[in-house]
Structures are given as structure tokens and as C-alpha cells.
Amino acid sequence: MIKFYGYKRCSTSRKARKWMDDHQVNYEFQDLVEQPPKKEDLVKWMTKYQDRGLKYFFNTHGQDYRRENLKEKVPTMKIEEAADMMSKNGKLIKRPLVVDDSNLTCGFKEDIFEQIWL
Numbered sequence: 606m607i608k609f610y611g612y613k614r615c616s617t618s619r620k621a622r623k624w625m626d627d628h629q630v631n632y633e634f635q636d637l638v639e640q641p642p643k644k645e646d647l648v649k650w651m652t653k654y655q656d657r658g659l660k661y662f663f664n665t666h667g668q669d670y671r672r673e674n675l676k677e678k679v680p681t682m683k684i685e686e687a688a689d690m691m692s693k694n695g696k697l698i699k700r701p702l703v704v705d706d707s708n709l710t711c712g713f714k715e716d717i718f719e720q721i722w723l
Contacts, residue, residue: 607632607722610642611701621701621713630722637702641695647688650709659687662711664699673697 609625609632611618625632635642651662659679664670675697679687691697699711708721 607703607705609634609701609703610637610695610698612636612638612695615700617713618701621703621718624713624715624718625722628723632703637695637698637700639695641692641698642702644688644692647691648684650704651684651688654709655684659684662687662691662699662702664697667696669694669696 607630609622611622611634613619613636622634647662651659654661659682663675663679665676670676673690701711701713703710703718703722710717710721
């Protein structure tokens with residue numbers, strides 16, 4: 606089952622959900638602000654896709670990211686530390702985060718969604 610972590614008030618999450626619905630892709634939605642992913646899941650994903658770098662998982666345009674000065678911290682951050690922060694503050698996660706047993710995407714780019722989720 607595809608798990609879609611998004612934020613109801615985020616226009617990018619809404620666009621991605623509309624795309625999934627328009628293409629009849631079944632998924633389970635979870636609001637990542639109300640209920641962020643578990644730390645152990647984030648560690649698992651960040652480890653499996655560590656070739657993308659930790660920055661890939663962060664909402665680098667978010668207020669919380671800027672407030673925490675994470676631009677300076679992320680390059681030397683350990684996966685455990687990043688996962689801990691994100692599991693406590695879902696607004697730090699680039700959205701939507703869409704994952705299943707064999708794929709993961711952060712953010713919404715239609716061509717990537719076509720490749721991965723169709």
C-alpha cells in the first residue's frame with residue numbers, strides 16, 4: 606500500500622493528491638503535521654535512500670527549517686538526529702512524502718510521479 610504523508614493546508618500536497626486521485630492511484634493519506642512518521646520509519650527510509658542525501662527529505666523552504674538554521678546543520682547531521690527532529694516536527698519534512706515497500710519520493714514533480722507511482 607502506498608502511504609502519502611502530506612499536509613492539508615499545503616498547496617503542493619493538494620496538487621499531488623489530486624494527481625494521485627486523477628490517475629486512480631490508491632493510497633493512504635496521513636497528515637504529517639498532525640501525525641508525523643515514526644522515527645524508526647524515517648531512519649529506515651533515510652538509510653535506504655541515503656544516496657539522495659538528507660537535504661532531500663527536508664522542507665528547505667519552511668519557516669521551521671530556517672528558524673532552526675538547518676541549512677548550516679544538515680550537511681553534518683547524522684540520520685538518527687534528522688529522523689528524531691522530523692518525527693517530532695512534521696513541518697520539517699519535504700511534502701508530500703510518498704512511500705511504499707520499494708519506492709519513495711519527496712516533493713511533487715509530475716514526471717517523477719508518472720515514473721514511480723503509475
